[in-house]
Amino acid sequence: MTKAYEDLRRGVREVCSRFPNEYWRDLDAERRYPEEFVASMTGAGYLGALIPEEYGGMGFDFSAACVILEEVNRSGANAGPAHAQMYTMGTLLRHGSEEQKREYLPKIARGDLRLQAFAVTEPEAGTDTTSIKTMATREGDHYVVNGRKIYISRVEQSDLMILLARTTPVDEVEKRSSGLSVFLVNLREAEGLDVRPRRVMMNNATSELAFEGLRLPAENLIGEEGEGFRYIIDGMNAERILIAAECVGDGRWFVEKATQRAGERAVFGRRIGENQGIQFPIARAYANVEAASLMVEKAASLFDRGEPCGAEANLAKLLAADASWEAANTALQTFGGYGFDAEYDVERKFRETRLYQVAPISTNLILSYVAQHVLGLPRSF
Secondary structure, three states: OOOOOHHHHHHHHHHHHOOOHHHHHHHHHHOOOOHHHHHHHHHOOHHHOOOOHHHOOOOOOHHHHHHHHHHHHHOOOOOHHHHHHHHHHHHHHHHOOHHHHHHHHHHHHHOOOOEEEEEOOOOOOOOOHHHOOOEEEEEOOEEEEEEEEEEEEOOOOOOEEEEEEEOOOHHHOOOOOOOEEEEEEEHHHOOOEEEEEEOOOOOOOEEEEEEEEEEEEHHHEEOOOOEHHHHHHHHHHHHHHHHHHHHHHHHHHHHHHHHHHHHHOEEOOEEHHHOHHHHHHHHHHHHHHHHHHHHHHHHHHHHHOOOOOHHHHHHHHHHHHHHHHHHHHHHHHHHHHHHHOHHHOHHHHHHHHHHHHOOOOOHHHHHHHHHHHHOOOOOOO
């Protein structure tokens, strides 16, 4: 993937070069959304990379999308504020009607509309998606939505949002995963939706949502009623692989910064990189990031071919998140006290990459998945 997409990497690096570390540092201090960066990435076509050419996008394969997000994070930037458009759009592309796709995808590709919000998580359900309580009740030619969501990112920066809600109560279905449906919400016309921003550890525009009688036209249903869980799971594999690619980018950034610092910083009359205590952790972090990159490539390749990739998507996310977090700790230790200084950017990226030990799925739940679905062990929860 590294050599095959070198031209693409150069193009992404060129866009990112317009937004130096100072830009991201200031955004972090002000808790501001990177409007200028997102606009530039959209203008270059990168956020529409997975939209087919017939709908105005670039028509790239999934592996190319991974390269784009990896390169953004490797540059020192943060793909988080923009990545959702790639995997969220996939729900509409794969399961939406032709009319929905022709209505929305060209506008998303041009940047006229943003689809950056993905409303699944709820306060009580957490990762147990089949336990969500938000209800969408059919009333004539509308669905009426009531319920709550938590930690839904970029709602205030989006025009459209993908929403997962129950359309059949859980006690009326044979399987808990049945009776869930997916909707496209026009956030600019959403009366009955209260958005409450939540301050979190890093600069991530996330909110709590309260639905109180929000009316959605029935035509905003994506796919078939009751099949939403399957659609969302399909999108979650894409999400995990793409975020794993971001983690690889983070890991490479940390390794490069630590290596440079170890080669330049002199204490007690010698460069600290001459010491094995500094060398070995950096070398191990490098090895683990490169190994994680190979799993990301494998998962992306399977996804591109339309083959089952649940295990590989989860393993890519696990290995890449662990590798980037290890590299982050190594970089911070290499920089010493300077690593805690905002001017050196390590502490910012440290906070950003820590998120992926927990989101969009925790590493412990991935281990549970592997134990049960790959190794055939009993379910542990």
